[in-house]
Amino acid sequence: MQEQAIVWRHAGDDIGLVPTMGALHAGHDSLITRARRENQRVVVSVFVNPKQFGPHEDFLKYPRPFDQDRARLEALGVDAIFNPPVDQIYPPAFKTRVDPGPLGEVLEGKSRPGHFGGVLTVVLKLLNLTQPKRAYFGQKDFQQVVLVRQLVRDLALPVRVVVVSTVREPDGLAMSSRNAYLDPAQRRLAPNVRQALTEAARAFTAGETEPAELERLTTDRLAVAPGVEIDYVAVVDETTLSRPQQASPGSVLAVAVKLGSIRLIDNVVLGAERL
Numbered sequence: 001m002q003e004q005a006i007v008w009r010h011a012g013d014d015i016g017l018v019p020t021m022g023a024l025h026a027g028h029d030s031l032i033t034r035a036r037r038e039n040q041r042v043v044v045s046v047f048v049n050p051k052q053f054g055p056h057e058d059f060l061k062y063p064r065p066f067d068q069d070r071a072r073l074e075a076l077g078v079d080a081i082f083n084p085p086v087d088q089i090y091p092p093a094f095k096t097r098v099d100p101g102p103l104g105e106v107l108e109g110k111s112r113p114g115h116f117g118g119v120l121t122v123v124l125k126l127l128n129l130t131q132p133k134r135a136y137f138g139q140k141d142f143q144q145v146v147l148v149r150q151l152v153r154d155l156a157l158p159v160r161v162v163v164v165s166t167v168r169e170p171d172g173l174a175m176s177s178r179n180a181y182l183d184p185a186q187r188r189l190a191p192n193v194r195q196a197l198t199e200a201a202r203a204f205t206a207g208e209t210e211p212a213e214l215e216r217l218t219t220d221r222l223a224v225a226p227g228v229e230i231d232y233v234a235v236v237d238e239t240t241l242s243r244p245q246q247a248s249p250g251s252v253l254a255v256a257v258k259l260g261s262i263r264l265i266d267n268v269v270l271g272a273e274r275l
């Protein structure tokens with residue numbers, strides 16, 4: 001992969017990397033289509049990264065429909081599908097781990113200790129293997145974007161981070177490979193997450209800027225859907241992840257919930273979307 005990437009770069013081609021864990025859906029397509037538009041070469045990595053799963057998380061049962069993914073990527077016209085075996089990315093002698101620092105310990109990081117260390121370790125390795133000019137990430141995983149930007153800035157990586165809007169089902173549910181785990185009753189409840197975010201974002205647009213009040217509106221709206229258990233609801237600054245005194249355009253309202261054992265995340269950028 002790295003040799004091929006270097007050949008492309010030497011020929012003057014820009015490479016766009018779209019890192020994924022496979023089980024591809026229209027959200028991934030949107031990143032790939034954007035990458036296709038902006039680069040001569042597009043590499044999509046399909047790698048279920050064991051280091052970003054906790055010991056009691058779904059690494060073993062994470063969906064891996066590789067033949068379907070390959071057909072989808074061929075139809076999208078990507079230049080390379082990078083699908084390495086785990087022991088090639090992490091051979092027995094592998095020891096290094098990227099430490100995301102304090103921003104890796106809040107929100108998702110609090111519920112998923114070690115998650116972002118695993119993410120940044122694999123992202124750095126994938127960037128080195130594929131030599132992209134641009135790397136594409138989804139807004140749905142907003143804290144991941146913040147931490148990848150931090151990695152690129154802190155370590156002076158020669159890559160541009162491009163963020164792509166969240167692609168949703170017609171009822172508002174953010175597309176996710178994990179949605180496939182939802183049973184029919186959970187699937188009917190899941191759109192409440194987006195509805196709660198939308199209502200709070202509308203309240204912001206109507207003048208409500210108290211973080212606690214925006215969080216309360218979200219929490220109360222989610223309480224209407226019994227079976228949706230809140231992990232966190234937080235208004236945060238889009239770069240520091242700290243709680244602002246007052247929410248302002250660009251602040252992010254982020255949510256994580258559990259439906260049974262299935263964890264879903266979503267967020268809205270306040271003042272940025274037509275609601």
Ligand code: AMP
Nearest residue numbers: 020021022027137138141165166167175
């Ligand atoms: P994953 O395969 O879930 O690790 O996701 C790979 C990339 O696709 C990440 O950058 C995600 O943020 C992005 N992504 C996942 N779901 C969506 C979505 N619904 N809309 C846009 N991007 C997404």
